[in-house]
Amino acid sequence: MRDTWPLLEPIEFPPIRRGHVETLQVNLGYRCNQSCAHCHVNAGPNRTEEMDGETIDLVLAFLARRRIPTLDITGGAPELNRHFRRLVAAARDMDVHVMDRCNLTILEVPGQEDLGEFLAGQRAEIVASMPCYLLENVDRQRGKGVFDASIRGLQRLNALGYGRPETGLVLNLVYNPQGPSLPPPQAALEADYKRVLGETHGIVFNHLFTLANMPIQRFGSMLISKGQFAGYLALLREAHRDENLDGVMCRSLISVDYRGILYDCDFNQMLDLPLAWGRRERVHLSELLDAEVARNPIRVGGHCFGCTAGQGSSCGGALHEAAG
Ligand code: SF4
Numbered sequence: 001m002r003d004t005w006p007l008l009e010p011i012e013f014p015p016i017r018r019g020h021v022e023t024l025q026v027n028l029g030y031r032c033n034q035s036c037a038h039c040h041v042n043a044g045p046n047r048t049e050e051m052d053g054e055t056i057d058l059v060l061a062f063l064a065r066r067r068i069p070t071l072d073i074t075g076g077a078p079e080l081n082r083h084f085r086r087l088v089a090a091a092r093d094m095d096v097h098v099m100d101r102c103n104l105t106i107l108e109v110p111g112q113e114d115l116g117e118f119l120a121g122q123r124a125e126i127v128a129s130m131p132c133y134l135l136e137n138v139d140r141q142r143g144k145g146v147f148d149a150s151i152r153g154l155q156r157l158n159a160l161g162y163g164r165p166e167t168g169l170v171l172n173l174v175y176n177p178q179g180p181s182l183p184p185p186q187a188a189l190e191a192d193y194k195r196v197l198g199e200t201h202g203i204v205f206n207h208l209f210t211l212a213n214m215p216i217q218r219f220g221s222m223l224i225s226k227g228q229f230a231g232y233l234a235l236l237r238e239a240h241r242d243e244n245l246d247g248v249m250c251r252s253l254i255s256v257d258y259r260g261i262l263y264d265c266d267f268n269q270m271l272d273l274p275l276a277w278g279r280r281e282r283v284h285l286s287e288l289l290d291a292e293v294a295r296n297p298i299r300v301g302g303h304c305f306g307c308t309a310g311q312g313s314s315c316g317g318a319l320h321e322a323a324g
């Protein structure tokens with residue numbers, strides 16, 4: 001895989017600083033039952049890196065000590081980590097809002113048959129990737145059979161009450177473009193998804209978040225191989241809007257890797273750009289139990305235009321429409 005950082009580092013991006021940490025985003029490891037073409041963490045079935053029990057305990061201590069309201073759990077397929085359910089249950093016991101970034105097909109993996117029931121019982125929010133409502137587009141990006149398995153997963157979650165406003169069980173979907181283009185307007189696409197998935201498969205969900213593809217890892221490497229990297233970066237830079245800088249997720253989120261090392265966001269984690277703090281090369285979660293990082297400068301590069309292009313992309317989808 002080609003390294004994109006040497007191409008991203010020289011690109012200037014406006015300086016930004018942290019606000020208060022509202023969300024702890026925890027990457028439980030890179031193992032996944034899928035190997036999607038656009039995956040920015042380069043996850044797959046053969047990856048072995050995963051967070052151990054001691055680091056999970058530290059995550060829980062951090063949530064408690066710093067009174068962090070939201071735990072955002074990601075991977076790989078985070079549910080494959082053996083400590084996943086303990087982490088979710090303990091965080092919920094502290095009344096922390098838990099988001100599980102779920103790939104939907106995991107619901108059919110042997111040993112995960114009761115995952116939907118577990119998540120519903122904990123009242124965890126589910127954020128699920130669904131890059132299109134058409135079979136051929138999803139299977140091309142995420143693998144053969146993924147569309148049908150995702151539909152079955154959504155139907156199973158709906159049967160548990162997810163995506164139905166009266167239950168309060170939140171099911172949000174995430175869209176990203178197939179290739180090197182900006183996502184279309186979020187509200188219109190959400191309406192299309194609701195109509196097609198509802199009419200064709202009887203599926204309901206709360207919101208659709210549209211995210212731009214990041215020019216890093218597998219997707220970035222593919223752009224370099226196809227000679228499209230510079231063109232995609234130019235597209236992101238031309239579409240940059242200063243007003244999106246206030247809403248980028250790194251201002252209110254800290255990302256933790258499976259070892260407990262801290263980053264400004266998941267994308268910086270994948271570029272191996274640790275959080276800058278004093279003269280430290282790497283900062284561990286254990287060192288920030290009592291320290292404050294508000295006003296800390298964020299490590300930026302050319303990839304950050306993926307967050308500020310057009311309607312903007314945060315972990316909550318388009319910035320303008322998410323705010324509106
Ligand atoms: S399901 Fe998610 S984590 Fe797994 S390979 Fe696909 S994009 Fe990566």
Ligand code: SF4
Binds near residue numbers: 249265267298299307
């Ligand atoms: S990629 Fe986005 S979230 Fe990450 S540091 Fe850049 S602007 Fe912030």
